[in-house]
Amino acid sequence: MKRRQIASKVLGGLSALIVVFLWAPVVLIIVFSFSSNKYGVAWEGFTLSWYAKLLQNTDVKDALFRSLVVAGVTVVVSTLVGTMTAYGLYKLSFRGKQFLRTSILLPLVFPSVVTGSALLVFFTRLIHIPLGFPSIIIAHIVFCSPLAVFIILGRMQRFDWSWEEAAMDLGATPVRTFMRVTAPQLLPAIAASAMLIFPWSFDDFVITYFVAGVGSTTLPIYVFSQLRFGSTPVLNTIGTLFVTVTMLGLILLGLLQKREKR
């Protein structure tokens, strides 16, 4: 028993250290976003002026708007595609299914520079899609849909399919069965994938940077262009808002899952 306690203490201490390592930069960003130091790198007293500056910054507002549109469209399309794909992969068996599954994995694990550069060359040299909203949104759907597929597929594997059979046996049409029985059961997984895809799309820098072209500055691209001149307090406020929104999203997701369990 004693040994077990020691093990738990040592491992707990190690885990705490790692959490500190992961959080240190985040805490620094939050603290300095309220500091009056104008380089955003030291504590000089409390101020909210950087947040006021952020609200007046039209570049940030434009970039934020673009990022929200891109992430919004990406979430809707990717979860839709993900749901259909997962359903098809689960229900049907056909030749080449393993190959398709592995291929879907590719955009998920490929380095962003590969996806970004290949799509850039494809868009500009082969199909001539204008760089900007169309190219950015397509690229985001390409790397976000696989995430939805695997989250929803994972859920389907733990799914009680007898409900669906029961509905069919009782005379419900396939469409009605899907809408009234299958979809409601899948809803938590669909919500989870939407809530994971949103920050993924919203925060993507590398792929977007490749395919954005000139003038389509999303928020991460704006941040990158500012960071060339070093960190600034306004960037700290953006970082703080990011963390806040992520935390709220995850708490919401947790509550959803809790409700599902009940």
Next chain:
Amino acid sequence: MMQTIDTEVSSQASIRREKRRLLLAMSAYLSPIIVIVFVFVFAPLGIILFFSFLKTGPYGQIVYEFTVENIKAVLVGAYGKIFLQSIYLALQTNILCILIGYPISYFIARYGGRFKALWVFLIIVPSWSSYLIRLYALKTIVGTSGVINDTLINLGFIAEPLQILYTPFAVMMGLVYAWLPFMILPIYASLEGLDPAVLEAATDLGAPPVRRFFRVTLPLTRGGLLAGSILVFIPTVGEWLVPHIFGGSKVIMAGTLVAQKFTVAGNIPQGSSLAFMLAATLILILYLTIKFGGREALERAL
């Protein structure tokens, strides 16, 4: 006789009907992802393979003449060395992530109790909030006038600030920082999926804890380790931002080369060949991992 032929014909017709139904269902559910995979993943890869064999003109324009120079530069030239270095660095990062990530996952799964969700939350939140800003903040912390150097100097341990940035060590630290959560979560998931009865059985049969860990727990969580390694190792080889921020011009990785050719030099043939060779290398590694690591274990963890 007549009858058997009849049933054969009708069964063939029903097989055909069944096939048609399957095809219809497939096209209904799977056509969007098939378009994504074939048009927006494979076709772009094909295009960059094609451009890899073209020459570059004096102003960076594409000259439609065949050459193998670009590919040769990656296979045997200076770029090849950078590729090997990237793989080596990614391997080190991956091993470090396992050495750090496994104990944490184990702790949360076994001793987390009612704080499990909180621990997972604490690990996920930083990794889902502005990658760029966080990396720069980390850079500020380890910089020559950052928190770490300031503290060490004030405590009198060192006289001059340590040069941490722009070294392979700094790049590795940045990589571990960025990718560690992607190792922890799959391992944690596979540990949570362990059947407690199996562990009890090992103890009842007299296995001491250490032996039980290495003979039972570790082999059963291989899928999580494998999934985590794929999620960490493969993107890490092609990482651009981390070496860009922490390595500057001193530590260059394969991803840096690709980004530099496309965004700075505007050299599409060379950039394409680098990107394609990177993709090919990683597909090979993915294939070998799945082949020797076992697909089943991997998919259970994903």
